[in-house]
Amino acid sequence: MQQIETSLQQVKESLVTAWEAAWDRGEVDRLDEIFHTDFKRISNKSGNVTTAQALKEEILSVREAFPDLVTTVDHLLVDDAAESIAIFWRTNGTFTNDLQGVPATGNSVETRGSNLLKVQDGKILSEEVTWDQSELLEDVGVPSLKSAFEPSNGGVLVDDLSGMPNLDELKGFNRQFITGVTVVTTKDENGKPRGLAANSYVSISLEPPLVLVCVQKTTSTYSSLFKSTHLGINIMSNEQRQTVGTFASKGDDKFAELQWHEGPNGSPMIDGSAASIEAEIKERFQAKTHTVFIAKVKHSEVAQLEPMVYKAGRFYDGAKLSAL
Numbered sequence: 001m002q003q004i005e006t007s008l009q010q011v012k013e014s015l016v017t018a019w020e021a022a023w024d025r026g027e028v029d030r031l032d033e034i035f036h037t038d039f040k041r042i043s044n045k046s047g048n049v050t051t052a053q054a055l056k057e058e059i060l061s062v063r064e065a066f067p068d069l070v071t072t073v074d075h076l077l078v079d080d081a082a083e084s085i086a087i088f089w090r091t092n093g094t095f096t097n098d099l100q101g102v103p104a105t106g107n108s109v110e111t112r113g114s115n116l117l118k119v120q121d122g123k124i125l126s127e128e129v130t131w132d133q134s135e136l137l138e139d140v141g142v143p144s145l146k147s148a149f150e151p152s153n154g155g156v157l158v159d160d161l162s163g164m165p166n167l168d169e170l171k172g173f174n175r176q177f178i179t180g181v182t183v184v185t186t187k188d189e190n191g192k193p194r195g196l197a198a199n200s201y202v203s204i205s206l207e208p209p210l211v212l213v214c215v216q217k218t219t220s221t222y223s224s225l226f227k228s229t230h231l232g233i234n235i236m237s238n239e240q241r242q243t244v245g246t247f248a249s250k251g252d253d254k255f256a257e258l259q260w261h262e263g264p265n266g267s268p269m270i271d272g273s274a275a276s277i278e279a280e281i282k283e284r285f286q287a288k289t290h291t292v293f294i295a296k297v298k299h300s301e302v303a304q305l306e307p308m309v310y311k312a313g314r315f316y317d318g319a320k321l322s323a324l
């Protein structure tokens with residue numbers, strides 16, 4: 001018992017020093033002084049189990065995104081019998097550089113958490129955490145879709161698809177779904193129009209007039225879209241096959257050959273579209289590869305032109321549909 005108290009006391013003293021060195025100054029190897037060689041970190045939220053190395057990498061990526069990060073340890077509670085230490089902390093910082101593909105917002109944030117540390121042989125053997133990076137993003141106003149980040153098999157990080165359709169089946173399912181095609185538009189920081197082809201458009205509700213679109217984070221339009229207050233959604237007409245090709249590919253100036261005008265808040269409305277709306281971006285939910293944008297429609301234009309139809313990678317003339 002005496003030995004346990006001594007070791008817990010020693011851990012407690014070195015814990016705060018190493019913790020602040022790692023989080024506030026990026027000296028992540030200082031954690032080796034307090035971690036057991038079998039250290040593991042368990043996220044209570046996601047069930048993910050990670051190693052000391054993964055934690056070090058996480059600290060460095062958070063520090064890169066929040067370079068002025070300052071951590072304060074508010075309380076340390078030692079439970080001798082359970083050989084555990086509870087640590088209550090808070091962190092302040094400014095979202096200065098991208099984190100997990102999420103563009104920086106410049107917002108300041110205070111985030112809080114508590115960790116339960118299990119001690120063995122005077123070293124921290126495991127750490128149960130209530131906090132993860134999704135919480136940090138939520139605190140800067142970018143919530144995550146929980147289901148996109150949950151482990152598929154009790155903490156194992158590799159996807160377990162047993163009992164689920166495989167990727168080809170899922171693609172096959174999607175290919176059976178017929179949609180129209182939109183071009184989602186915005187302007188970048190220099191006022192240059194940007195856009196991409198998207199068929200993930202969904203009307204959520206008429207009252208309030210909410211719409212949704214999912215955009216892949218690796219697209220070149222994504223960052224401008226994320227930072228915009230408004231976006232444009234143009235439903236392609238059957239005369240815009242070439243325009244779809246332009247916006248479904250990469251290009252420095254996709255608007256060069258186009259006629260377009262601005263919506264009341266500056267979003268590009270493409271002339272010749274079957275219909276266009278401008279909407280104010282209300283929410284941006286992080287999924288792993290995509291962001292779900294939810295926006296409130298502020299302006300709409302509907303033309304007497306037939307929409308284009310998209311099915312399984314091919315485009316069809318929406319004027320030639322026959323009624324069942």
Ligand SMILES: Cc1cc2nc3c(=O)[nH]c(=O)nc-3n(C[C@H](O)[C@H](O)[C@H](O)COP(=O)(O)O)c2cc1C
Nearest residue numbers: 196197198199200214215216219220221248249250
């Ligand atoms: C019919 C069709 C629908 C598409 N739907 C989406 C979509 O909903 N979300 C998305 O991120 N990309 C979608 N894409 C892919 C983008 O248009 C494509 O990656 C484009 O090159 C992105 O351009 P950017 O990187 O210049 O922004 C779609 C492409 C096509 C042809």
